[in-house]
Amino acid sequence: MGAKLSRRDFLQLAGAVGGSNAVFRAAMGLGLLAPVARASKPELAKPAKPRKVLILGAGISGLTAAYELNKAGYEVQVLEASFRAGGRNMTVRNGDRIDETGYQQVCNFDKDPDLYFNCGPARIPGHHQNLLNYCKELDVELEPFINDNRNAWVQDDAMFGGKPIRAREYMSDSRGFVAELMSKSMKPEQFAAPLTAEDYERLREYMKYLGTLDPSFKYAGTSNAGLAKHDYTNPDVLKTPLDGRELLKSKFMAIMNFGETDDQAAMMMEPVGGMDRVPAGFMRKIGHLVQLESQVQKIQVLPKGVEVTYRRNGEYTKVKADYVINCIPMHLLAGIEHNFAKEHAAGFLAVPRGKLFKIGLQMKQRFWEDEGIYGGISWTTQDIQQIWYPAHGIHRKKGVVLAAYTFDPNAGEKFARLAPADRIKLAIEQGSKIHPKYGDYVETGVTVAWHQMNHMLGCAAQWDEELWKKWFTKLQAPQGAHYLVGDQVSYHPGWQEGAMASAHHAIADIDARERAAGKAVHA
């Protein structure tokens, strides 16, 4: 190519050849765009002197820290209170124990690699770079996870008498209804920014595409809402648009963009065989450093190092370490003896604990596939809130469906108060509004009330803007050689990526201290 390309020409050319992804990569190369996410993993130096780090908790943050510090040459010991590693990253299969403080359960799914249930994290977005890097490094095989399925159902007692409709109908018809109203009623003078006649026309065009309106700006239905029937030997017949006023009665409007949000948009992934392949991958490397069933009772920050007392088989043992990385949920840490500064410890009581609740049901038949649903989520305004259909094991006989996943703490409480069999009964009752013969397919189930699970007693910390402003820095700041970590000390609670970022933050600080100390020795 003889003529010198301008930057813009180059990007256009790259787009023509390689599509938008090529443009994106090229633009990144030219320094025009920030990368989507940057892994936070620090490069650790080998400590100049032998250093022991005691890690409290073998959840994702603890395992991450243990793995990296061990690799860098630190002596590492991990104390885990539970009988299992992984923390809230928990997958259950045939025979697994669900250790709720009150109601103990055993998972009775058939013994089958596709019949598992991710009780905690269940999906990974493409920009969770730390987690994805670890999956790669630890040979955790990934497959696509279907989060958003327009063929799935939306059910709300407030609209159409509670009759479920396809998500694609809700979204297309409500957008059509709103776009038609807006494009017919909006006037240039209503906008704060001055619009030229051309701007205004473009805006109307945009509304036309947004709502799939006809040339006269009328919404007359769209194939986006699904055809009346899929008979490809005859002309397409559109569904009659649903009554827009009825659609707007549904609270589904608040969640309809769920599959477009930063962490929930395609392409999502999950480990083949269950999310607990992630901790299993870490455990393959550092499992020998993890001591289970060891519950911490006391933490004393010393002038140098930290002393921890734990209880195992009824015996109390003291361990001293140069550093402690503490992943214990703050609301439990509040009940452990310690000598932290008041302004640090007060934060443990300030941030409320989450109360998410999930149910997994083994279905004897993958009936949802007969309804054209392969993976994804149906939404309801009932307490169960969601039904997830597995995207793995398609066309096999059975499958495990997520039959409840509550975000509202009151709904979580409501389920948690019931005995497991009654929780399942309630979930079946509610699910039957979406799939009429739902209960007939249920063989067995598991229920997970995170705020009643042993060693957890809560889900993601419930931060808000005020709390973050007031407490985050105080909680993140080390107490001597003691670091509080976990997704609870991140701006991404409830995600493994947040846990990893927090662990990285702490080990980077330890590394900096050790490097500084090493220099002092050599000077």
Added chain:
Amino acid sequence: MNRATKSLLGAAVALVLAVSAGADNKFDYCLLCHGANANGNAGIRAPKLSGMEPWYLTRQLENFAAGVRGTPGGDDSGHEMGPVGWRVKHENVLGDAVSFIGGLPSAKPVATVTGDVKHGKQLYAACAACHGAKGQGNEQLNSPALAARSDWYLVTQLKNFRAGLRGADERDTYGAQMRAVVATLADDKAVADVVAYINTL
């Protein structure tokens, strides 16, 4: 048997049982919520149990197991305790659990409630008849000790009695008595005042 001998004997029995019950991790889940040595955890609204009378612990675990306590809406912490009571009852370890708690060293709780102690003292006159002038409790009257408890927990329970979240179940005879007495505490301030006074006992 005088009181001193009785409590000494009680402590010795508790100690023996604690050794046998504490030989494994069976009751570690008590400490999970109720904190190290069951000295309480305000973070999870789990009160201090160490130092509680065994007869009182037994009765309350029985109440939780039977749904006498922890069932009406609004008492979230009570709801969480409900299934735990059910479990210890149905695993036939209720007595062991009580012994385990009895074997833990009790630390003086940190005061968190502030109020008008003078006013609290006047109000406490109604409590003293059953719970004792020093808040030491009286088993004969089915009244547990109030001194050296988690003070925020006393506040919660007084409010629960008042709101009918505790003591409303017809099987809860002693709770019903408390509901009647708690009517003498006019408002939240009165509750705080009386608990602030109990903190001085």
